[in-house]
Amino acid sequence: MNFTDFGLHPDLLDGIDAMNYKTATPIQEKAIPVILEGKDLIGIAQTGTGKTAAFILPVINEIIESGVANSTQALVIVPTRELAVQIDQVIEAYSYFTGVSSIAIYGGGDGKEFAQEKNAFVSGVDIVIATPGRLISHLNMGYVNFSKLRFLILDEADRMLDMGFQPDLMRIIAKIPAKRQNLLFSATMPDGVMKLARTLMNSQPITISIALSKPAEGxxxxxxxxxxxxxxxxxxxxxxxxxxxxxxxxxxxxxxxxxxxxxxxxxxxxxxxxxxxxxxxxxxxxxxxxxxxxxxxxxxxxxxxxxxxxxxxxxxxxxxxxxxxxxxxxxxxxxxxxxxxxxxxxxxxxxxxxxxxxxxxxxxxxxxxxxxxxxxGEGPEYSPNARRGKSTGPHSHRPAGGHGQHGRKNPAAPGNREGGNSGGGGQRKKKPGGNNRWGKPKPTGERTEPGRDGVQ
Incomplete structure (x- = not known):
């Protein structure tokens, strides 16, 4: 499908067109109509399939159509600051002509960054992308208003559970409106994620599975x-x-x-x-x-x-x-x-x-x-089923089969379906501007509170 086939708002289509995207990926083609219909969704999709745009585009569209400004309508919860920043940049790119605002909320940093995040909550921001620990810190302060929240999105749910975030997730969910649309995305669907989905969803969710646990064909x-x-x-x-x-x-x-x-x-x-x-x-x-x-x-x-x-x-x-x-x-x-x-x-x-x-x-x-x-020198034999002690050196096994060629460059075209650094901003108006009006920097990495927002 082309993006023009989804019935998206013209201002949003302008942002998509500016990024030179025409055709939806499989996860986008299947997920966008379901989300636009207001249904809960479980999306099983790995990194690189375009899943971020699959949930961000319809959410931006519905925020535009609502006509409501200065209130948080969507909350995206992610395991790491790196992913929070990435999704915020995606929103900036797609919403450039829409006036939809967003901010990434993550642990670490200093008091100035916390104050900027607080200002965003108090002033009103359409989409919040947050790591669990930092969001709870703000919720505990009493100024976060989620009364008009319409969308709850959990991205990389399997990793959040692996990192021990389930208690934090339950605390957050208890503080947001029960009537909402729930979207859960995960690369895998172990029992823990299924249990979380059953707890989270208000209705019978639609499940979409795309290329589970296999690298891209390219x-x-x-x-x-x-x-x-x-x-x-x-x-x-x-x-x-x-x-x-x-x-x-x-x-x-x-x-x-x-x-x-x-x-x-x-x-x-x-x-x-x-x-x-x-x-x-x-x-x-x-x-x-x-x-x-x-x-x-x-x-x-x-x-x-x-x-x-x-x-x-x-x-x-x-x-x-x-x-x-x-x-x-x-x-x-x-x-x-x-x-x-x-x-x-x-x-x-x-x-x-x-x-x-x-x-x-x-x-x-x-x-x-x-x-x-x-x-x-020679390499070891490839025999993965053999019992092994400590490696005894480069001449202790027969060489493996295959060829010793290294290969030259395999070109990858520039551009990325889930990237972008353009800014949107402010109210429900077409004029492009700085999405991140609170001046918060855009770091990479995820150095955060130990045991809360993930340290590698």
Missing amino acids: VTQRAYVVYEEQKLALVTDLLKDRRGQRIVVFCSSKASVSSLYSKLQRKNLSVGQMSSDVEQDQREETMLAFKNSKIDIIVATDVISRGIDVDGIDLVVNYDVPRDPEDYVHRVGRTARAERKGEAITLVSPMDQHRFRRIEKLIDKDIEKLTPPKSL
Whole structure:
């Protein structure tokens, strides 16, 4: 379907057209009519499918049509500050010509930011995107008015439950109107999320499931079977000829991020790092440099596996095999978004082979196994079902099958279905302006109160 087929408000269509989007993704095509009809919705969709626009566009449309200003009509609850900022930017882009206002509410920061958030609540803001802990802090102060709230959206519900937010969610839900439209989005649907949905929904919800737990078709997936001590030389070799590409290298711990970042810096690669050990100001500066192509590579923990929203990421490297197979899908989902092309390479050590096999079973795909270049020596045999002790070195196993080619750039077209930095703002009027009229900065990352808004 084209976006013009949904019957959206002309001012909203102007914003969509300005972003040069014409055709809806499958989740948008199925979800937008359901939301416009006022029905509760459960959407099962992974990152990169266009799910943010799937709920944001109809919500903006209904806020415009209501004619009500200076009252919060929609509340979006998310697990991390990164995702809150991303969704706020999406709203700014699509609502540029509509006058619909929004603000991201998240933990961390200083008293000035808290005051700016309070001012938004008191002055009236159409859409609030919030992490649970920070929102409760404002609710406890007594000035938050949700009496005209019409929409409650939970995004990445599975991750919120994994991070222990269910008690906070119940406290928030108890403070908002019982008569509302509920939208729940999740990449997976475990029992806990189903139970939450039953608690949340006022009526029989419509369930839409799109491409559950599988990377996008446009991702070329490969794996190198290597010893742990071969990883640094291999990743350096993989990255050295990719200047000008956008690359994210995922590590499984903050210590690994710091170590690999320092080593790649010494190799004269254009690199930054992202983890909760990095100060907020530095994280913001790093992400801005990455978005503006001033650095080519970000080494990061899973702190950005679901939240980063950067146009045209060419390559994702899993320096460590993620502990949870679902995390692989979210890491790989950083590239090949909205039907574009991308590449994902995973370095699989002997101790990680069983874990990698679990990933292959989850996505129902045998990922091509490559051997390291001859200059690095032989790699281990790929035998994920074998019992393994400590890795005994690069010459203790037979080489794996496959080819030692690295592959060149797999171009990813610029642009992103869920991105955008334009601003809307203020009242129900067409004039474009600054959406974020409270002057709150737009950080990246998610360094927040421990145990509340998520620290990686």
